[in-house]
Amino acid sequence: MKKPVLVLVVVSVLFASSAVHAASCKFQHDSVDKFTKVRTLWTRWDPMESFFGDLGDRSMDTAAGFASAWYEADEISLRIKIELTGLSDLEPPSYELEDTIVVPEGARLLIMMADETIVTLFSAEEVRVNSAVTPPETGMNITSSFEIEAEADIRYALDGEAIAALTRQGATNIRVEAADTQYDVAIHKKSFGDITKAIECIQAAL
Numbered sequence: 442m443k444k445p446v447l448v449l450v451v452v453s454v455l456f457a458s459s460a461v462h463a464a465s466c467k468f469q470h471d472s473v474d475k476f477t478k479v480r481t482l483w484t485r486w487d488p489m490e491s492f493f494g495d496l497g498d499r500s501m502d503t504a505a506g507f508a509s510a511w512y513e514a515d516e517i518s519l520r521i522k523i524e525l526t527g528l529s530d531l532e533p534p535s536y537e538l539e540d541t542i543v544v545p546e547g548a549r550l551l552i553m554m555a556d557e558t559i560v561t562l563f564s565a566e567e568v569r570v571n572s573a574v575t576p577p578e579t580g581m582n583i584t585s586s587f588e589i590e591a592e593a594d595i596r597y598a599l600d601g602e603a604i605a606a607l608t609r610q611g612a613t614n615i616r617v618e619a620a621d622t623q624y625d626v627a628i629h630k631k632s633f634g635d636i637t638k639a640i641e642c643i644q645a646a647l
Contacts, residue, residue: 465638466484466638466642466645466646467484467485467642468482468483468484468485468642468646469483469484469485469486469509470482470483471646479514479515480512481511481512481513482511482512482643482646483509483510483511483512483513483520483643484509484510484511484639484642484643485509486507486508486509486522487507487508487509487632487635487638487639488505488506488507488629488632489506489507489508489615489626489628489629489632489635490505490506490626490627490628490629490632501525501526501527501541501589501591503525504523504524504525504617504624504625504626505523505524505525505526505626506521506522506523506524506615506617506624506626506628507521507522507524508520508521508522508635508636508639509522509639510636510639510640510642510643511596511643512643512646512647516598516599517599517604517640517643517644518565518596518597518598518599519550519562519596519597519599519607519636519639519640520594520595520596520597521550521594521595521597521615521617522592522593522594522595523542523592523593523595523617523624523626524590524591524592525541525542525572525589525590525591525592526588526589526590527588527589527590528584528586528587528588528589529586529587529589530586530587531587532574532576532587533572533574533587533589537572538571538572538573538574538589539571540569540570540571541570541571541572541591542568542569542570542591542593542619543567543568543569543570543619543620543621544564544567544568544569544593544595544617544618544619544620545564545567545619545620546564546565546566546567547563547564548563548564548617548618548619548620549561549562549563549564549616549618550562550563550564550595550597550615550616550617550618551615551616551618552607552612552614552615552636553612553613553614553615553616554606554607554609554610554611554612554613555610555611555612555613555633556610558606560603560606560607560612562597562598562599562603563597563598564595564596564597565596565597565598566596568593568594568595570591570592570593571591572589572590572591573589573590573591574587574588574589574590575587575588575590595617599640604640604644607636607637607640608637608640608641610637611628611633611634611636611637612628612633612636612637613627613628613633614626614627614628615628
């Protein structure tokens with residue numbers, strides 16, 4: 442008699458967890474194509490680190506990371522946004538702005554879970570991003586330097602096994618492997634469950 446009770450308790454906890462996540466789901470986009478009737482939706486981009494964690498580090502060496510779960514063409518995917526921002530006293534030449542972030546098709550995303558197991562995903566297509574430059578005291582750049590920014594949106598397809606692994610527990614770190622470098626992001630403790638929540642929000646909405 443004890444085993445069925447235990448199973449019921451575990452199932453109840455899982456449903457309660459999903460219900461909490463569903464209640465806090467925030468979608469950035471949700472639409473249905475009028476002609477194909479295909480639904481497309483994705484969750485709000487959530488920062489994986491504290492806003493104040495790297496405040497003042499503008500060297501282009503430290504990546505900021507954001508996560509979102511997407512549903513497109515009957516496929517669920519995890520998308521990771523990598524942002525690099527730096528300052529320069531001189532305006533950089535155009536050739537220095539080319540291919541700032543290059544992620545080949547099939548490049549790995551390593552996600553370290555709370556128990557230190559690693560979930561490995563692979564990029565669905567090549568991503569190639571140039572840097573943009575904002576002159577001093579222009580727009581959102583309130584500094585006296587040239588602001589250099591690069592932002593890459595990388596899609597990683599999810600299968601059933603990956604979804605199960607990523608929703609079983611929170612993630613603590615990610616590593617995005619690029620063409621000639623890698624971007625490591627330590628996930629803030631308040632964001633440990635963001636990847637899990639994003640995927641569960643997509644599942645709950647389907």
